Amino acid sequence: PREHVERYRKMKRHHALFTKLYDEACQNLRANKDAYDTDQKMLASLPLHDRLERLLRLQSGQQFGVPLESVCGTIKFKDYEARIPRILIKLRDYLKHRDGFQVREIFRFSADTNKFAQFKQDLNANLHDAKTDDLHSVANAIKGFYHDLPIKVLNNVHMDVLQSVQSWRDVERVLRLLHEPYRSLFEWLLDLCVDVVQHAQVNTMTRRSMAVVLCPSMYNPSVDNLPTPTMVRGVGGFMERAIEWRQWVRESDQKGPALYEMQSIADLQPPLVVPS
Numbered sequence: 001p002r003e004h005v006e007r008y009r010k011m012k013r014h015h016a017l018f019t020k021l022y023d024e025a026c027q028n029l030r031a032n033k034d035a036y037d038t039d040q041k042m043l044a045s046l047p048l049h050d051r052l053e054r055l056l057r058l059q060s061g062q063q064f065g066v067p068l069e070s071v072c073g074t075i076k077f078k079d080y081e082a083r084i085p086r087i088l089i090k091l092r093d094y095l096k097h098r099d100g101f102q103v104r105e106i107f108r109f110s111a112d113t114n115k116f117a118q119f120k121q122d123l124n125a126n127l128h129d130a131k132t133d134d135l136h137s138v139a140n141a142i143k144g145f146y147h148d149l150p151i152k153v154l155n156n157v158h159m160d161v162l163q164s165v166q167s168w169r170d171v172e173r174v175l176r177l178l179h180e181p182y183r184s185l186f187e188w189l190l191d192l193c194v195d196v197v198q199h200a201q202v203n204t205m206t207r208r209s210m211a212v213v214l215c216p217s218m219y220n221p222s223v224d225n226l227p228t229p230t231m232v233r234g235v236g237g238f239m240e241r242a243i244e245w246r247q248w249v250r251e252s253d254q255k256g257p258a259l260y261e262m263q264s265i266a267d268l269q270p271p272l273v274v275p276s
Helices: 002-044 048-057 086-097 113-124 135-147 159-163 168-175 182-197 207-218 228-253 264-268
Strands: none
Touching: 086 135, 086 182, 113 135, 135 182, 135 207, 159 228, 168 182, 168 228, 182 207, 182 228, 207 228
């Protein structure tokens, strides 16, 4: 019957497609194994320090919503005591190289919901080809990393202490109360804020603006049963003075953070891949 002939042809096409995909998968597996063996041989030839550094930089596992101590893939910079998650460095680099710091209301605008959800999912899966053409999605991914932390960066400092900060000169006293790696992660974010507010005349993002949009990602008010307005006033005010303090630190140093000064291990592995 004709329907049997059509079914046979359809099954034959499916079989041919399956065979093709199976052969491609086998080839990719062999290529991956060869690349892995080569990488292992090169890794074994490195000094112990470089081997450890390379392993620590290897980005793997879930990146969003996990304890900060569990994030795999970190980089050590001399400006911070603890290591900084590599995913944050990649997102910051992308903003910098695409002039994202000069985009109007960067970090304030919400990204397209569907596009951002897919972009964040790709980042969380450590896909090397994670892409977006929306700089606001990149900025929202940075905010999302902080917002999704099980323990927010500033939650181990009581609200009364944050509200007691009346000047940027009082900020360092509060930072000493932050435990690592949360202090380093907070200082890294302050450096990012300084980079953004330096272009405030273009992007309209002042110290106050950055503090307001970031404070919900810094502190979880439900821990202390605080109303949201109280949290915004306390954390927002502290954030604004902290950004001012960081500006003073960088102007005093006259060099700024060495965010792009990689160690020798950087020459032994591919450059950081950023969305394009």
